[in-house]
Amino acid sequence: MTWRRRASKDDRSQKQEPEMPSSALFIPLLSTEKPLYPMDRFRRTIMPRFEPTFSGLLPHAPILIPDVAGRRLADCRETVAACRQFAKRLVASAPQRLFLISPHSPRHRKEFGIWPGPNLTGDLAAFGFAKLQVEVPFDRNAASTLQECFADLGLGLRPIASDRLDHGASVPLWFLAEAGWNGPTTVLSLPESWDVDLEAAGRGLGAAAARLGPVAVVASGDMSHRLAPGAPAGFHPEAQAFDQALETLVIEDQLHRIGDMDPRLRDLAAEDAADSVQMVAAAHEFRCRGREVLSYEHPFGVGYLVAVFWDSKSTGSEVPPAWQQLPAVAREAVHAELQGRRPKSRKEEKGCRDRAAVFVTLRQADGELRGCIGSLAPQQANLWQETRDRALAAAFQDPRFPPVKLSELALLQFEVSVLTAPETVDREELLDPKRYGVVVHGSGGRRGVLLPDLEGVDTVDQQIAIACRKAGLRPGAVEALERFEVIKLSE
Incomplete structure (x- = not known):
């Protein structure tokens, strides 16, 4: 198997209000691109905002299916239990359709692939278990909508010329089917080229899903394949660092940084999770709700992370x-x-x-x-x-x-x-002073911050004006905007 990595993005009122002193530390902008604000400096296709019923990461190793694992089930029992919990929660979120990204589906050079219908069928015959099959209906309506949204972003999407789903799709779908899923399903493959913008593809996926109604989105992927002697891709002493880094991004609500992970680390880890995760997380703008690591294990020299990024059953006020x-x-x-x-x-x-x-x-x-x-x-x-x-x-x-x-x-x-981690926005319509705090950026590194839901701050203009005053900026001198959400805890 040839392991290929995607290029790094590093080359790319009168009351006193709460304030952040100038000595406090700020998170830097994550991109060296030109500022996204004001709108006359940069415009992009306005996509409808997508909030999934459920999203997250499932591993796809066939050995996680109990009939395949046999006596080795004890070595991965925690992961299997987490996969089943993930699947039950996804089904309980009541999606009407499902999108799944598989890193093992056949790849085109620069275009994304989509498995055609009328039904999507997969098995584990390649692993000696031909009787373990899964079949779900192909979502023709979703395919046409996705084609339009990708075209709006200059992205290609073509049918996959194969009649059987790969194990990267079949294993997650087996757990979902076991939990009761049998709804319209779309399975996508990633392009072979390193130069395709996965974040843009995620936005296109989110735009399509927003038009289609309640949708769940799943990233299929395994972590490092080099965690022990005898591992599928051989052993590397640094490989564990990738697994720790990606798990930390989930725990700390930092999935927007996944594209900035060290490409050397990804390469030596021989992982196939990061690209799928980046595209799925970008579909809901890297925002998370009810995020949770359900399990992490690394039996057999391969890391398996089961993680929830978004669960609509989790209320905004719900906290540990x-x-x-x-x-x-x-x-x-x-x-x-x-x-x-x-x-x-x-x-x-x-x-x-x-x-x-x-x-x-x-x-x-x-x-x-x-x-x-x-x-x-x-x-x-x-x-x-x-x-x-x-x-x-x-x-x-x-x-x-x-x-x-x-x-x-x-x-x-x-x-x-x-x-939550601040995220860049390119237009004021994406701000809401009751829901989002704001960070304004100006020349010379000047920044101003304002928390959300403050008494007397009822409009976006008021919010930006106060944040600008803190930064010593005129409102018209704002070069970039960020927003963040807050979980407020009081005595």
């Missing part, structure tokens, strides 16, 4: 139960500092891998601001440490206020805002 304690963590950090002692530890912090950017806001009993400091990228090892660090900064380092005193601590209210 332990996160509800973050305001108390912030208060305890300030209290301990005022008393000259170490903050009390919490059992929930042990083993915590959650990392995210955080703002901590302090308010007086009447709601007036008493301090607020945060960052746009995580700086500490986990969310608990991040919260403590920002709480101390908000209480003692906000230049607009004197340091908090012990005598007033009991009267203060602590609020912790956990941020």
Whole structure:
């Protein structure tokens, strides 16, 4: 088997509002392209926004099917259980159709491929299990819609000249069929060329899905194939670093950075997950909802990651139960500092891998601001440490206020805002001051930040104007805009 990697993208109101001091760290723009704002500098095809019923990554190793695994099932039992959980959750999200990206489907040089109908049939005959078959109806309506959306972006899409699905499609579909899926299905292949824009293809996929109604999207892919002596692609001591990096991107809500992964690392890992994941995540603009790593194992020298990127059953306000304690963590950090002692530890912090950017806001009993400091990228090892660090900064380092005193601590209210990673937007229509915070960028590296859902900030113009004031910019001098979402936790 020849393993090919895609090129890196590195060559490519009167009330005081919460504020980020100039000393705080910002996440940089992820691209060196010309700014996307104002609109007279750059225009792109306006695509309808897509929110899937469910999306994520499933591995495709035939050995994950219990009948194939046989006695070796014990070595991959956690992955098999996670695949089944993923499939049940996808079916429960009630999609009317399914898109699946398979890295093993036959590839054209520069065009994407689509398996034709009337039915899509696959088996594992190549692995000695011809009786293990899966069959789902071909989605003709989706194919024509996808063709139009790809054409709008200058992307090619042609039928695959084969009559049997590859195992990259058949294995995920086996788990989905076991869970009850038998709806209209579209299976796509990736192009052979490294120069095709997968993010653009993801946008086209999302645009088509947005026109078609409730849709689930699945990336098929296995992680490194070089994790142990005797692995399918041989052993490499650095291969595990790829698996750790991709899993971290999911955990930290950083999937928009997948195109910037080190191409050398991807190549030596002999992986086939990153391209599928990038295209699927781009379909919903790299936004995640209910993201979760269900399992990661690496038996047989191959890494298997099962991950959810989007679950429509997860409400926007739903957070891990332990996160509800973050305001108390912030208060305890300030209290301990005022008393000259170490903050009390919490059992929930042990083993915590959650990392995210955080703002901590302090308010007086009447709601007036008493301090607020945060960052746009995580700086500490986990969310608990991040919260403590920002709480101390908000209480003692906000230049607009004197340091908090012990005598007033009991009267203060602590609020912790956990941020998603900022994403670039190219038009104001994609902003919403109630839902999204905003980052404005101007010349000389000047940046201004405003959190969402602030009292007295009801329009996009108001939001941008305030953020510009923070950055010392005129609204007309904005060169780029970013937005982010917030999970707000209060005492």
